[in-house]
Amino acid sequence: MVGNAHVGEFGSVENIAQAKFELVQSLSDGGVAVLGTYDPHTIDMALRAPGQVVTFGPHGKVCAEEMSLVDGEPTFLVYDQKIHLHFTGAHQVANAEAALAICEALNLNRTQVVAGLNEARPLSKWRMERSFTPGGALLLNDCYNANPESMAAALVTVAEIGSERAGRAVAILGEMRELGESSRSAHESIGRLVAQLKISRLVGIGEAGETMVKAALVEGHQDAHSFGDHDAALRFVEADLRPRDVILVKASRGTHLEDIAARLAGGVTK
Template structure:
């Protein structure tokens, strides 16, 4: 974070200083909520959770070098006490980004947010110092913490914004007002909470509504291939830039194809020229993500050659998202278990089908959460798609939703042992250990709450594999 005195922070957040001998002392380290991340000069933010109360760590973090604690009550060590810690954190983030003058790029969408955010950041940081959301910390706590990690050298701040209801993104843009807003897609993730795709579109479009007018530098980057996203052009005063495979897109892909290993290759076309891209990432769905990143970079002045080179060299920065690892015995494990929704499931299955040309393909799938009344139909559809893509074997893991996956595959034409329903992750691991052979490709994917990353980790474990249990 940029250096601020404790007195200045207290004024910004409307707090009272307690047990601070020198209010002019500065916070020069990061703002953190995890006591294990404290460094000399840090500001520790004490949240009172259901199981852990950050206030209990106040003395320890100050002893470890924290300059002070942002707290909701006095804690016996230097502290800035506020009525609401989350509100204060947001106010501090807004103050810092206003002082920085960096270009803020915000993005949202139903699927692919984190992967695209990582691509945008990897492209932009070739041009100037860039700070971006780690992982998918895209809510009212993670977003301000990311913004506060920016420094005087930061030129680009890339922020992922998530939403679980109307008004969420509007709130986040109030904390960190973007100049460039990117909307990827409107799908069915969290449809059970929103009530329908139209409501999801309403929520995602709050991002473009928050942008400055075109005359003030505002840019809305919209997916030309998604009608609900494209329609958001009418909701913004910003300049509109379209990306996609549509011929009407300002930034588009032509001659899209997959390498033998399942990595996308295409010709990138921008208003200033074209250049070829071959990505290190896996799956054709990354083409759209790459075009979104290219559109942002082009608006920020990068050349098409620079953009194409950066996209071709970009890797996966966030864990458990299409992490591809080949074991010494020739079995390839694709760990995409961080999260899942119908759109990302379909994309992952198509990537698996493209990767498995030399051997058998295994789809180890679990529940997709928060689908509401659409849950049965969407799980059934994913099971059917696995059969249509000729996935060698579907292993559905878990409870009722997993049984819907398996039933969809069966009804589509799966027979014998081509699809199977197992009770839990350990059962899946036991099955795979007994049947995998060199050349096989295994995809592991489910919603985060299922914890299927343990299957991928167990399959990758070295040594006496048969003795490694899933925890």
């Protein structure tokens, strides 16, 4: 996928797309490009690629169908076989499609690949990592990194799980880094999205957090608050936690919001 991650270093999304296409162009004879169909840049790469291409995503060779979420975990069909991912968020489906497409390129046994995806469990920490507060609120620690696309996907997920649990969706958000001149507008867009998704409460940390909060309030959100440091934000959140709440903690790595997640957590990791 080509998105806004690292746009501060490359200058534009178009430059990012060109850099990624250089990888496709550099494939040796007999090489295979595995490309998604989720954005126009990778679709264009698939059309221009010099060799064999295996696509995944909407209208791709590997395409998930009949997707649904149960407790935030996606279930879908591929090759008329059911896959249930033990990973949180609908956006994980694209990752599974990519894995399946790679296996297609390698001519691996489809049944075995599907079985492997059904059995797979998260290994990386701070990537939608689940735990619980002492009072029973579900905590989603997604602090490994953040960009506008991953932030939006995480917010959609917390909104869906909050609705399913009949509880509040609480988003504790910090800065998305390496966005260059688009940083302010990107954070404002996330703030507006929080309001549009009807996330119950937004807690923004730092200057970027304040930007998101202001944008959410302008969009009509009624429960958005900004804080200058972790301690103040944590005290505010802990003062009003409910057992059926679901809490998302997310920002770029340099903000160290995983410290807040660790201090909130009191149960066992799922």
